[in-house]
Amino acid sequence: MMLTVPLLIGFCVLPSSPDLIQPGYKRVEQLxxxxxxxxxxxxFVVAATLLGPIDVxxxxxxxxxxxxxxxxxxxxxxxxxxxVPEALVDGRPHGAAFDGFPSAHPxxxxxxxxAFYSPTNRALTxxxxxRLDESGIGLKQVSTQTLDxxxxxxxxxxxxxxxxxxxxxGLAALTWLVRQRRQRATG
Amino acid sequence: MEVTAAAxxxxxxxxxxxxxxxxxxxxxxxxxxxxFASPLGFWPTEAGxxxxxxxxxxxxxxxxxxxxxVLALATNGCTLVLSFLL
Numbered sequence: 001m002m003l004t005v006p007l008l009i010g011f012c013v014l015p016s017s018p019d020l021i022q023p024g025y026k027r028v029e030q031l032x033x034x035x036x037x038x039x040x041x042x043x044f045v046v047a048a049t050l051l052g053p054i055d056v057x058x059x060x061x062x063x064x065x066x067x068x069x070x071x072x073x074x075x076x077x078x079x080x081x082x083x084v085p086e087a088l089v090d091g092r093p094h095g096a097a098f099d100g101f102p103s104a105h106p107x108x109x110x111x112x113x114x115a116f117y118s119p120t121n122r123a124l125t126x127x128x129x130x131r132l133d134e135s136g137i138g139l140k141q142v143s144t145q146t147l148d149x150x151x152x153x154x155x156x157x158x159x160x161x162x163x164x165x166x167x168x169x170g171l172a173a174l175t176w177l178v179r180q181r182r183q184r185a186t187g
Numbered sequence: 188m189e190v191t192a193a194a195x196x197x198x199x200x201x202x203x204x205x206x207x208x209x210x211x212x213x214x215x216x217x218x219x220x221x222x223f224a225s226p227l228g229f230w231p232t233e234a235g236x237x238x239x240x241x242x243x244x245x246x247x248x249x250x251x252x253x254x255x256x257v258l259a260l261a262t263n264g265c266t267l268v269l270s271f272l273l
Contacts, residue, residue, distance in 0.1 A: 024221070024270065115221045163218030170214025177204055177211060177247055 025113040028146075029122040031064035032106050034075070035142060040132040043077045047106075048098060050074055064124055067108055075139065077102040077132045104137040110144050119158045122147040188269060189213050189262040196258060202248040209262065212243045237263050 037045035037059040045059040050072035057065040059075070067073045076098050110123035124145045131138035146154045193209040202208070216236050224232045237259045244255035 025224075115224075163221060166214045167218045170211050170216075170218075173207065173211035174215060174243070174247055177208055180204065181247070181249065 024116055026116050026118075027113055028111055028120060030067040030069070030108070030110060030112060031122055031124045032067040032073070032108060033062050033064045033124060033126045034059050034139075035062060035126060035128045037061055037129065039129065040077070042080055043132050044080055044082075045129070045132070045137075046076050046078060047073055048076060062126075067106065067125070069108070069112060073106065074098075074103050075106055075127075075137060077137050102132065102134060102136045104139050107139055107141045108144075109141070110146070115163075117162050119148045119154050120146040121149045122151070188266040192262040192265040193258065200254065202250060205248055208244065208248045209258075212240050212247070215243070216240055233263065233267065 032047070034045065038061055046056055047059055047065045047067075048054075048056045049068055052068070052071035055066060055068070055071070055073070059065060078101055082101075106125070106127055108125045110125050111120070114120045124147060126142040126145075128140045128142050129137060130140050146159075148154050148158075190206050190209050190213075193206055196205065216239055219239075220232050220236050223235065227235070240259040240263070241252075241256045244250050244258055245252060248255070250258065
């Protein structure tokens with residue numbers, strides 16, 4: 001009893017924490033790519049986390065960078081000639097290091113976790129910068145792809161074949177069991 | 188896991204094909220639960236699974252309401268606790 005109550009409270013509270021994956025689910029490696037970070041004269045683009053481990057990436061065209069909803073990955077536009085982004089972060093809270101630079105939250109809608117049997121291992125959202133100036137960055141989502149462990153796109157039927165197969169087997173087995181039961185009852 | 192948990196159900200009160208029923212019911216409910224887990228959230232989905240399984244245990248194995256409810260709650264409770272611990 002001494003352990004039961006804290007365990008039950010823990011089970012009710014902990015799943016809402018972003019650190020925990022729901023039972024039966026696995027984490028998806030989240031990636032974002034930007035098509036045109038070099039299209040704006042006098043600017044370069046970085047992606048940086050606001051919280052947690054420092055992760056600053058200079059964004060290259062079409063090259064995926066890690067995205068974390070938990071650590072608040074944000075896209076910043078920095079004037080060319082600005083010191084190396086890692087140096088900006090040194091010893092200061094992440095957000096403060098980039099204060100004053102135009103920024104935007106990436107419009108990402110990809111899944112952060114999937115069922116454990118899913119072939120999906122990574123999710124890649126491709127974005128396009130519509131506008132980059134002192135007033136801010138305009139980002140538009142171009143596409144979202146789910147990828148398997150080998151980096152290949154996951155076809156829709158690979159997502160559904162296992163659950164639908166299990167569903168069909170379960171339904172068939174239950175029908176058979178009901179029939180058997182009726183036969184036993186009448187016989 | 189739920190079949191193993193159901194195997195602990197008292198033999199005297201256990202329908203003949205209970206373990207097969209539990210296995211089949213889980214094959215049916217789990218894919219549907221994964222479908223609803225994202226939009227509904229974990230706990231409402233888990234509650235829906237328990238209620239659905241109780242109905243199916245009653246309908247297929249012919250158990251009473253109380254017994255099928257307790258069985259659904261117990262089997263899902265076991266797997267839930269184990270999934271968090273493991």
